[in-house]
Amino acid sequence: MRSGIITQSNRSILSFSDPSVVMSVRSSQRRKSRASSTGGPTTMKASFVVNPALKGAAGVESVETDVLLLCTVAGTELGPTTRAVDLSLNGLITRKLQTKKNGFTGEVGQLISIAPKGAPAKRISIVGLGEMGTLQPRNLCKAIHTTVEDALKRNASRLSIPVAANSMSQIKLKGQAKIIREVVESLLASAAYRDKEGEFEVELVCTPQAAHLIQQGLDIEPNLDSVCCLDDE
Numbered sequence: 740m741r742s743g744i745i746t747q748s749n750r751s752i753l754s755f756s757d758p759s760v761v762m763s764v765r766s767s768q769r770r771k772s773r774a775s776s777t778g779g780p781t782t783m784k785a786s787f788v789v790n791p792a793l794k795g796a797a798g799v800e801s802v803e804t805d806v807l808l809l810c811t812v813a814g815t816e817l818g819p820t821t822r823a824v825d826l827s828l829n830g831l832i833t834r835k836l837q838t839k840k841n842g843f844t845g846e847v848g849q850l851i852s853i854a855p856k857g858a859p860a861k862r863i864s865i866v867g868l869g870e871m872g873t874l875q876p877r878n879l880c881k882a883i884h885t886t887v888e889d890a891l892k893r894n895a896s897r898l899s900i901p902v903a904a905n906s907m908s909q910i911k912l913k914g915q916a917k918i919i920r921e922v923v924e925s926l927l928a929s930a931a932y933r934d935k936e937g938e939f940e941v942e943l944v945c946t947p948q949a950a951h952l953i954q955q956g957l958d959i960e961p962n963l964d965s966v967c968c969l970d971d972e
Contacts, residue, residue: 805895813845916956
């Protein structure tokens with residue numbers, strides 16, 4: 740049984756320990772969206788869940804999801820979270836990254852998608868953050884944008900993102916959560932997805948100690964007109 744915090748687009752917050760409670764909130768939210776519409780199609784909505792399931796680097800390998808995002812820095816070994824998942828898959832991630840035909844170098848926004856058989860995550864997206872000396876908010880923004888876009892193209896309805904203090908040391912936990920929300924909501928509001936129905940859930944997986952900071956970041960009202968990685972596009 741999973742516990743966490745869910746934030747809907749109306750900024751209501753609910754602590755929960757029973758998945759049925761979450762379902763009732765989502766159903767209510769969808770009914771409200773349809774009731775407020777003028778007869779047109781229901782647009783795709785984003786919801787954000789904070790899941791304090793991490794114990795250090797461990798725990799993310801057990802997350803059940805459509806897509807699990809794992810970031811990697813160019814020219815370095817796998818980070819602790821990615822190593823934990825790789826170990827649970829008997830080195831599958833390492834083998835994929837070492838396959839020359841994939842051409843994966845860890846450049847910003849570069850993505851490899853893996854569909855491991857029998858794993859809790861139906862698909863794992865490994866995304867580059869660039870080189871260690873160049874890590875900045877724009878890198879994380881680009882990585883999230885690339886992953887969300889790929890997940891939506893695959894008709895995924897749930898994306899899980901491990902959020903840890905050591906994964907992007909230049910960006911505080913609250914800042915990471917803020918960027919994630921801005922990128923997701925900006926993409927869903929774009930012309931490509933404006934007329935699509937349904938809900939896209941983003942689960943931020945973290946340690947119990949980090950949960951309140953991540954929730955604070957999600958509570959910051961996003962500026963969809965100035966998403967950092969899209970400013971120069």
